[in-house]
Amino acid sequence: MISPQLLHRLRTAQRRSAEEQQLLSGRDWILVAGLVQLLSGLHPLFVLINQRVLGAPLRPGVAPGIQLAAEVVLAAVFVVLWLWARFAPFRAAGTAIVAFLLVHGALGLFEPRTLLAGAIVKSLILVGLVHAARTGYLRHRPL
Amino acid sequence: MKPPTLLTAEPADPTPDFGPRHRSGPLALFVAFFISFSAAGGGLVLWREGLRLWACLAALLFGAAAAWIFRSLVGRFRRHATPHRSHAVLTDVLGFDITGTCHDVAATVFFEPDSLAPGAATRVLIFVENYASRQRIARFRFGPHAALGLSEARTADLNLAAGQAALYVFPLAVVADAAAGEHDLPVTLRVECPTGAGLRLPVGRHHLHDLRTVHFAAPFTLDIASASSAPAAASEKPRYLSLASISEPAPRLELLAGALGTASTAGITPLPAEPL
Numbered sequence: 001m002i003s004p005q006l007l008h009r010l011r012t013a014q015r016r017s018a019e020e021q022q023l024l025s026g027r028d029w030i031l032v033a034g035l036v037q038l039l040s041g042l043h044p045l046f047v048l049i050n051q052r053v054l055g056a057p058l059r060p061g062v063a064p065g066i067q068l069a070a071e072v073v074l075a076a077v078f079v080v081l082w083l084w085a086r087f088a089p090f091r092a093a094g095t096a097i098v099a100f101l102l103v104h105g106a107l108g109l110f111e112p113r114t115l116l117a118g119a120i121v122k123s124l125i126l127v128g129l130v131h132a133a134r135t136g137y138l139r140h141r142p143l
Numbered sequence: 144m145k146p147p148t149l150l151t152a153e154p155a156d157p158t159p160d161f162g163p164r165h166r167s168g169p170l171a172l173f174v175a176f177f178i179s180f181s182a183a184g185g186g187l188v189l190w191r192e193g194l195r196l197w198a199c200l201a202a203l204l205f206g207a208a209a210a211w212i213f214r215s216l217v218g219r220f221r222r223h224a225t226p227h228r229s230h231a232v233l234t235d236v237l238g239f240d241i242t243g244t245c246h247d248v249a250a251t252v253f254f255e256p257d258s259l260a261p262g263a264a265t266r267v268l269i270f271v272e273n274y275a276s277r278q279r280i281a282r283f284r285f286g287p288h289a290a291l292g293l294s295e296a297r298t299a300d301l302n303l304a305a306g307q308a309a310l311y312v313f314p315l316a317v318v319a320d321a322a323a324g325e326h327d328l329p330v331t332l333r334v335e336c337p338t339g340a341g342l343r344l345p346v347g348r349h350h351l352h353d354l355r356t357v358h359f360a361a362p363f364t365l366d367i368a369s370a371s372s373a374p375a376a377a378s379e380k381p382r383y384l385s386l387a388s389i390s391e392p393a394p395r396l397e398l399l400a401g402a403l404g405t406a407s408t409a410g411i412t413p414l415p416a417e418p419l
Contacts, residue, residue, distance in 0.1 A: 001400070002396050002397075003400065006400060006403060007238075010239075010268075010403075011237070011239065013253045013254060013255050013256070013257045014239045014251050014253050014270075015240055016253065016362055017251060017252060017253035017257075017359065017360075017361050017362060018240035018242070018251065020327060020359075020360045020361070021358070021359055021360060024358050024360055
């Protein structure tokens with residue numbers, strides 16, 4: 001058997017390490033959000049190809065080219081923020097949330113259906129980014 | 144970087160691999176269905192287009208892949224019952240905060256002690272436990288870290304038998320002119336399955352996510368005020384100890400106490416009393 005004092009020491013040190021690992025996972029959430037964002041650009045890409053190559057009729061609303069560009073640029077911004085999160089996790093995650101809301105808010109203003117399409121994916125990305133901001137905020141506090 | 148050497152924990156764990164080589168979980172079932180539909184659909188379309196040869200080839204190729212996956216699935220269901228149960232040393236016995244595994248290997252990395260003075264000795268403790276029915280090789284890569292005198296990254300390749308729990312102790316000393324403050328030692332874990340994935344052993348009530356690569360950041364605090372005159376324990380050598388084997392009825396925690404109880408306590412900052 002091991003003494004309660006030793007077990008206490010081990011658990012305390014391990015808990016501190018586990019909290020530090022959570023901060024790392026918060027940073028990874030930004031990268032995952034960027035990748036999911038890139039994947040969600042596949043739908044406007046298919047619509048664009050359908051229109052340009054197969055001659056499908058134009059649909060009302062935001063042009064697929066603009067929507068595709070917005071999704072890809074936002075994904076690139078997330079990747080840059082993921083790199084920045086190494087040094088400033090909370091500010092990077094906060095910026096990611098603001099950028100996400102601005103881009104999708106603007107797309108939603110022009111075409112409200114874009115908010116409904118892929119609402120589950122958007123919610124998942126937002127949950128991940130909020131988690132990243134929360135874990136980044138923990139760095140401000142002593143562990 | 145030094146070439147890795149595969150380490151085997153002492154005392155050796157004689158537990159052999161058991162269970163099917165392939166896990167054949169829900170993903171395999173999905174792939175099998177997807178390939179079957181592709182084989183049937185693609186073959187029929189090509190047949191109707193008059194491309195009979197291509198239709199046969201497509202059906203043969205996709206059908207063979209689907210049959211191979213279904214065969215491993217049948218093997219999985221036939222040997223579903225696992226004769227052993229994990230001791231769950233990390234999650235239950237020691238009560239560590241473990242949220243996930245890497246290819247079924249649970250791991251945690253931390254310093255003991257983790258509040259140090261410049262020049263003091265410490266140890267990196269790497270606890271690992273294999274929650275699979277087949278052996279694993281856990282490849283740890285840690286460092287470099289200037290404050291710990293690690294000028295280059297070090298590796299530790301730890302062999303784990305089925306269900307085995309083990310502890311790797313790596314002694315370190317803080318350099319005398321290290322800057323005070325919070326430090327992190329970056330550690331990366333990747334796991335290989337040399338004899339196949341095998342089955343997942345039951346691990347109590349815990350649900351652990353499985354990842355391909357796990358990154359740790361083992362924290363420690365350098366405090367000038369707690370500087371100790373005790374010299375760093377330079378004579379201590381890395382040790383790899385087996386803490387539990389599923390071939391044995393109970394974990395061997397006395398080995399853990401023996402490995403940690405006799406070590407130097409230079410630089411330890413007393414922690415406030417807290418209920419376990």
